[in-house]
Amino acid sequence: MDAKFLHFLSLIVFLIHFSTAFIPQDNYLINCGSSINTIVVDNRYFTGDFSENGSSYLSEGKSISLTNPIPASNSSVLYSTARIFTSVSNYKFNIKNVGFHLVRLHFYPFSSQDYDLKNAKFVVSANGKSLLSNFSAQFTILKEFILMVNRDELEILFMPASDSNFAYVNAIEVFxxxxxxxxxxxxxxISPNEIQDFKQNISSKILETVHRINVGGSKLTPFNDTLWRNWIPDEDFLVLKSAAKIANTIHPPNYQPGGATREIGPDNIYMTAQQMNIDKRSSNFMFNITWDFPVRSEDALHFVRLHFCDIVSISLQTLYFNVYINGIIAFKDLDLSLLAFHELASPIFVDFVVQSSDNSNIVRISVGPSDLSNNLRKNAILNGVEIMKIVNPVGSEKTAKTKTIWILVGSVGGGSFVLSLAILSTLLVLKCRRKPEPRRVESTGWTPVRVNGGSSHGTLLEGPVLGYGLKIPFADIQLATNNFDKNLIIGSGGFGIVYKGILQENLRVAVKRRVPGNKQGLPEFQTEITVLSRIRHHHLVSLVGYCEEQSEMILVYEYMEKGPLRNHLYGSGLPPLSWKQRLEICIGAARGLHYLHTGSAQGIIHRDIKSTNILLHTNYAAKVADFGLSKSGPCLDETHVSTGVKGSFGYLDPEYFRRQQLTDKSDVYSFGVVLFEVLCARPAVDPLLDREQVHLGEWAMEWQKKGMVEQIVDHCIRGQIKQSSLKKFSETAEKCLADYGVDRPTMGDVLWNLEHALQLQESEMQIESQAETNLSPRFVPGVGVGVEGDSDDVSADITTSRVFSQLITSEGR
Known part of the structure; x- marks a missing residue:
């Protein structure tokens, strides 16, 4: 290939990478000991730390600039100089963006006539927290730390370990x-004795990178990473290389909101993986892929981040596997499609804190097949690993400078301390004699969204504290579910696993427990309680209570005996629903959604309408469920809510996806897909079908526009549906799937037309019966509204305004 073309191609790759790179608000790149600004191989611009006018970063202390007399031919230009500190000295950086920062310190121990940097021994701290203690380097070392900077200045201090010693650094990165x-x-x-939620704030800790591994891939340099990181291959860490087989793809990762980003891990991390090396002809092998990562035995706690991206499956929910850390099962029956928002090749990451046993010098990570994959091809994957030591802060950087001051304070203030202690004791006694303050109601720790207004369709509950009276003790939930017995699992979703349970007084409930590591758990938990603690409706699933003890997030609902609508349409082997049952279910769900949209001043937009979120009670009464993604509707003077795209693939409103402008018509679109799902008894998305049939909404609309929708009706009900009922139903679904929200009906219109379709179905059946007994078909008693006129009048659209009195009834539609 022509050399000029290769150069051009590399330039294009660089420009693409540069155009998508993360741009930090704080970005200090310092070439220490130099007055020259330079560009390094990853195309970043480092500035010298001093000039003729003085340094803008060096704050105090004694230091000198040192030049490497014999620069190594293969070393970075950053290692041509160093800053030498002969006393306590520091760099100070102004911080604009308070939050987590990456700090990288470069050490290259060259020798000069006056200094051999291998002999240096020193301490480094950042804003008073220790980074390195009694540190020395015998070879080139890059130390990377992640720390919270919660003030407008970051001070990095270097302190020689003794008067006869010195400190140094070659380059500093702070961003x-x-x-x-x-x-x-x-x-x-994950500890030797138990597995539980990490109860401390990781933001209060300092993390030091120990390993950053591209599993199944090649070495990645800062040029390939938007955060300028190095990732090394996993081959040297595999315990049994023959157990693993590399998987890769040429397609970029399918990044989803709420999942991993290119800053969490670059594309190349998620485009390669190690998978189980299993012969395609066999599915009975049970073994794990295991990696051993060396760590220092004295470092007890490590932060471990595992990266996953399902690039080996051809369809959802076909890959289940277990994850083990130090021999303890850290994640059982992991379903990547569940955590990855029901998308293939969608990157996610899961975080752990690992407490090593005494004298352990490795962190062992394994992945292996799950028992749930009995009827599937067994496999397990891993895409990336990051291991970071949790650094223990050991005091202030001022220790050496202030030791004598504290001795003086101690001697002078001894008498004052005794007097102060006596005064303090007196104040405490007086405080204890005060009348106790009124007991405050326990708060959930977050501020609810208030829902105002009312409707005759349901009840809006008002109260000063969200969820007041709905808290259920964790012990009661454990008892109700037999300590979360796997045999009581009745489903799973984006939030977590759902168990069947029995509370006191034999109340049957569905218990939804958050999946460990779910990054969206808290917002969904909050939203669900916000919505359901204030509304009641016959066609909305009721919230029985919730629990947030012991870092648990658990929601408890009324138990819906028949389960999700989807199970009764396809895939579960249940008896098929009749056409009348399907109409009544759609009408019930439409009533619930109509109330949701209109029951308060702003209304509530569900955002995740699908057949698995419509549940059926004992008598097949439909109730809308799962309000974790719900949003309050626009104010009276607004047309939409601007928000990030959420929802389920196959049901997602294309206008909302394009413009990120949410309205109640987005729910109408999703409901339209459900209507065709009910009619055709097939999934909203089926990747195993031909390309033109994969997306149900698009495929059904093609048949509807050709006037041949009867060709795709579920064969189980084809002989049951009257033509007029089918026409009304399919036209309603078609209008719901209009490209633009303004062209779609309201849920009130949808509700009317579905009731009309049911009326047409029953009317024709009664007309046929009456014809046999010579009864007049002009009026049908007991159907709700009399049907008069010819067939064209019967099938004509009737707007919400004409049926408003019908919708507002004592039956609480």
Missing amino acids: SAPKDFIIDEGITL
Whole structure:
């Protein structure tokens, strides 16, 4: 290939990378000991730390600039100089963006006539927290730390270990991390004795990178990473190389909101993986892929981040596997499609804090097949690993300078201390004699969204504290579910696993428990309680209570005996629903959604309408469920709510997806897909079908526009549906799937037309019966509204305004 073309191609790759690179608000790149600004191989611009006018970063202390007399041919230009500190000295950086920052310190121990940097021994701290203690380097070392900077200045201090010693550094990087780079919520603690949620805030700790591994891939340099990181291959860490087989793809990762980003891990991390090396002809092998990562035995706690991206499956919910850390099962029956928002090749990451046993010098990570994959091809994957030591802060950088001051304070203040102690004791006694303050109601720790207004369709509950009276003790939930017995699992979703349970007084409930590591758990938990603690409706699933003890997030609902609508349409082997049952179910769900949209001043938009979120009671009464993604509707003077796209693939409103403008018509679109799902008894998305049939909404609309919708009706009900009923139903679904929200009906219109379709179905059946007994078909008693006129009048659209009195009834539609 022509050399000029290769150069051009590399330039294009660089420009693409540069155009998508993360741009930190704080970004200090310092070439220490130099007055020259330079560009390094990853195309970043480092500035010298001093000039003729003095340094803008060096704050205090004694230091000198040192030049490497014999620069190594293969070393970075940053290692041509060093800053030498002969006393306590520091760099100070102004911080614009308070939050997590990455700090990298470069050490290259060259020798000069006056200094051999291998002999240096020193301490480094950042804003008073220790980074390195009694540190010395015998070879080139890059130390990377992630720390919270919660003030407008970052001070990095270097202090020689003794008067006869010195400190040094060759280069410093300080830049702000992306938002949500490290999240306190959802971290699991793995210790030799137990597994539980990590109860401390990781944001109060300093993390030092120990390993950053591209599993199944090649070495990645800062040039390939938007945060300028190095990732090394995993081959040297595999315990049994023959157990693993590399998987890769040429397609970029399918990044989803709420999942991993290019800053969490670059594309190349999620485009390669190690998978189980199993012969395609066999599915009975049970073994794990295991990696051993060396760590220092004296470092007790490590932060471990595992990266996953399902690039080996051809369809959802076909890959289940277990994850083990130090021989303890850290994640059982992991379903990547569940955590990855029901998308293939969608990157996610899971965080753990690992407490090593005494004298352990490795962190062992394994992945292996799950028992749930009995009827599937067994496999397990891993895409990336990051291991970071949790650094223990050991005091202030001022220790050496202030030791004598504290001795003086101690001797002078001894008498004052005794007097102060006596005064303090008196104040405490007086405080204890005061009348106790009124007991405050326990808060859930977050501020609810108030829902105002009312409707005759249901009840809006008002109260000063969200969820007041709905808290259920964790012990009661454990008892109700037999300590979360796997045999009581009745489903799973984006939030967590659902168990069947029995509370006191034989109340049957559905218990939804958050999946460990779910980064979206807290917002969904809050929203669900916000919505359901204030509304009651016959066609909305009721919230029985919730629990947030012991870092648990658990929601308890009324138990819906028949389960999700989807199970009764396809895939479960249940008896098929009749056409009348399907109409009544759609009408019930439409009533619930209509109330949701209109029951308060702003209304509530569900955002995740699908057949698995419509549940059926004993008598097949439909109730809308799962309000974790719900949003309050626009104010009276607004047309939409601007928000990030959420929902389920196949049901998602294309206008909302394009414009990120949410309205209640987005729910109408999703409901339209459900209507065709009910009619055709097939999934909203089926990747195993031909390309033109994969997306149900698009495929059904093609048949509807050709006037041949009867060709795709579920064969189980084809002989039951009257033509007029089918016409009304399919036209309603078609209008719901209009490209633009303004062209779609309201849920009130949808509700009317579905009731009309049911009326047409029953009317024709009664007309046929009456014809046999010579009864007049002009009036049908007991159907709700009399049907008069010819067939064209019967099938004509009737707007919400004509049926408003019908919708507002004592039956609480």
